[in-house]
Amino acid sequence: MSFVTEEMILNMGPHHPSTHGVLRFILRTDGEVIYGCRPDVGFLHRGLEKIAEKVSYPQFMPYTDRIDYLAAMNCNFGYALGVERLAGIEVPARAEYIRVLVVELNRIISHLISVGTFALDMGAVTPFTHALREREWVNDLLEELCGARLTYNYMRFGGVSFDMPTGFLERVGNFLDYFEPRLDQFNRLISNNKIFKERLSGVAVISREDALDYGLVGPNLRASGVDWDLRRDEPYSIYPELKFEVVKPPSHTELGDCYSRYWVRILEMVESTRIVRQCVSKMPNDSYWNRSKKKLKPPPGEIYVRTEAPRGELGFYLISRGEDRPYRLKIRTGSFSAMSIVEKIAPGLMVSDLVTLIASLDLIAPEIDR
Amino acid sequence: MQPEHIRKRLEEALGITDLVWTASLHGDSYLVVPTEELRRIAFFLKEDPQCAFDTLMSLSGVHQLGEPELLEVVYHLYSIRLRHRLVVKVNLERPLALSHFYLRMNSVSEVWPGAGWLEREVYDMFGVHFVGHKDFRRLLLPPDWQGHPLLKDYQESKAYRNISTIREKAAPTEIAPDDPRISVKMSTSS
Numbered sequence: 001m002s003f004v005t006e007e008m009i010l011n012m013g014p015h016h017p018s019t020h021g022v023l024r025f026i027l028r029t030d031g032e033v034i035y036g037c038r039p040d041v042g043f044l045h046r047g048l049e050k051i052a053e054k055v056s057y058p059q060f061m062p063y064t065d066r067i068d069y070l071a072a073m074n075c076n077f078g079y080a081l082g083v084e085r086l087a088g089i090e091v092p093a094r095a096e097y098i099r100v101l102v103v104e105l106n107r108i109i110s111h112l113i114s115v116g117t118f119a120l121d122m123g124a125v126t127p128f129t130h131a132l133r134e135r136e137w138v139n140d141l142l143e144e145l146c147g148a149r150l151t152y153n154y155m156r157f158g159g160v161s162f163d164m165p166t167g168f169l170e171r172v173g174n175f176l177d178y179f180e181p182r183l184d185q186f187n188r189l190i191s192n193n194k195i196f197k198e199r200l201s202g203v204a205v206i207s208r209e210d211a212l213d214y215g216l217v218g219p220n221l222r223a224s225g226v227d228w229d230l231r232r233d234e235p236y237s238i239y240p241e242l243k244f245e246v247v248k249p250p251s252h253t254e255l256g257d258c259y260s261r262y263w264v265r266i267l268e269m270v271e272s273t274r275i276v277r278q279c280v281s282k283m284p285n286d287s288y289w290n291r292s293k294k295k296l297k298p299p300p301g302e303i304y305v306r307t308e309a310p311r312g313e314l315g316f317y318l319i320s321r322g323e324d325r326p327y328r329l330k331i332r333t334g335s336f337s338a339m340s341i342v343e344k345i346a347p348g349l350m351v352s353d354l355v356t357l358i359a360s361l362d363l364i365a366p367e368i369d370r
Numbered sequence: 371m372q373p374e375h376i377r378k379r380l381e382e383a384l385g386i387t388d389l390v391w392t393a394s395l396h397g398d399s400y401l402v403v404p405t406e407e408l409r410r411i412a413f414f415l416k417e418d419p420q421c422a423f424d425t426l427m428s429l430s431g432v433h434q435l436g437e438p439e440l441l442e443v444v445y446h447l448y449s450i451r452l453r454h455r456l457v458v459k460v461n462l463e464r465p466l467a468l469s470h471f472y473l474r475m476n477s478v479s480e481v482w483p484g485a486g487w488l489e490r491e492v493y494d495m496f497g498v499h500f501v502g503h504k505d506f507r508r509l510l511l512p513p514d515w516q517g518h519p520l521l522k523d524y525q526e527s528k529a530y531r532n533i534s535t536i537r538e539k540a541a542p543t544e545i546a547p548d549d550p551r552i553s554v555k556m557s558t559s560s
Contacts, residue, residue, distance in 0.1 A: 215425055
């Protein structure tokens with residue numbers, strides 16, 4: 001007896017709990033197996049690039065918070081760096097250290113959300129509450145600095161908007177002392193969990209060639225076995241003075257699968273705590289903001305500046321015509337290229353593994369749509 | 371390899387003479403290549419062992435006002451293997467009166483598959499058509515959207531599917547002297 005199957009179009013999203021924002025996938029499925037996947041993006045398009053052409057350089061800083069709201073400091077940093085390079089603004093050493101400190105703290109909490117929601121999407125609810133509890137501490141620290149808990153608007157051209165309050169560095173140290181054993185606890189709770197491991201191992205393997213072809217960046221690229229980190233390979237700010245390792249996928253994972261992408265993020269949090277500790281111990285005592293009273297008008301020219309954000313390379317392509325506002329600003333984000341590879345990787349997966357794939361890529365919708 | 375050497379290598383290997391190298395004092399320098407040669411150049415830049423540009427960092431459109439009015443498509447290339455970068459530009463002249471006249475150029479999505487989505491975004495925002503793209507449609511905006519917003523002369527239509535795009539000014543709310551809201555406010559302050 002022959003068994004006839006039928007293809008079905010399955011609409012996933014835009015309000016699916018696993019889509020981390022508003023994303024939609026149009027799936028062609030046969031039973032549980034996906035044959036085609038068309039991501040439909042743009043639900044969170046706010047026209048940031050058009051807004052950039054209408055407001056002055058400093059006025060665009062709060063908008064950069066909204067590119068990736070889980071890592072607003074990193075977006076601030078990338079934009080500030082781009083404008084500073086174009087306009088030739090010097091940044092005092094203290095400001096550089098404060099910047100790297102907050103950026104790495106932000107990387108820790110962004111990865112916490114990433115691994116927490118990953119576990120949540122796989123059906124493990126408790127780890128997410130643990131991740132959120134740790135994140136609250138950093139949110140409090142950053143609130144002390146700039147008054148905001150999510151969209152910081154903290155960086156300025158030539159420095160940062162506020163100096164650290166007294167006792168801040170001790171409190172950062174306290175957090176790190178608290179966090180490091182908690183991360184081990186988190187690993188015992190979920191990362192080394194047998195069910196979790198078997199659920200992720202070997203799922204949605206992205207080869208090194210595919211990763212490079214589709215322009216994957218950051219943790220996703222490193223998980224596919226490309227030894228690449230902008231902080232080391234195209235150093236900016238004070239990263240050359242700091243000691244840290246570029247994370248390689250651990251040997252107990254298969255190269256390029258969901259589990260290795262998960263582990264790269266866990267290990268990056270450890271590296272970030274090392275960087276933060278060095279910033280705390282080396283913090284210089286000069287000015288926090290090289291403030292200029294003049295209206296900022298960078299000379300005509302163009303520049304592409306990229307920094308290592310939690311979701312990988314965050315590039316700002318700035319064109320100046322000597323006016324007080326950018327002539328053109330293009331934002332290149334990690335989630336965008338990660339989303340474009342889903343079309344290629346999804347066919348052949350089970351529907352439930354697509355959830356694993358998009359959680360492991362750490363996609364965040366506002367960063368795709370901008 | 372220095373960008374200047376890359377240009378020489380391109381000229382020697384492909385026999386293209388009209389490459390324009392623009393050096394810049396501030397920021398990045400770039401190479402302007404002829405539109406019709408783009409695909410050949412892209413294949414060469416990726417496959418040649420001395421260039422080996424394995425990643426496309428970014429692909430953006432730029433509407434350059436002025437004389438002549440240009441639409442630029444900018445490719446930021448990087449070689450992770452050889453650790454060098456190159457900015458390649460293609461200039462398309464924009465026929466002024468014919469805003470519905472679409473600009474055409476070759477797609478590089480076969481060379482760097484990641485360009486596929488980026489080209490769709492450039493089409494969405496600037497209206498440049500990429501020939502040879504396998505799945506060519508808008509990316510971020512709805513399929514029935516009118517116009518291409520990142521063009522400098524873009525006029526937003528007044529409504530989209532009968533939803534107004536104009537923000538109404540809120541009418542000033544009139545509050546009577548005996549409005550309970552006022553008394554609540556006063557009682558909390560006293």
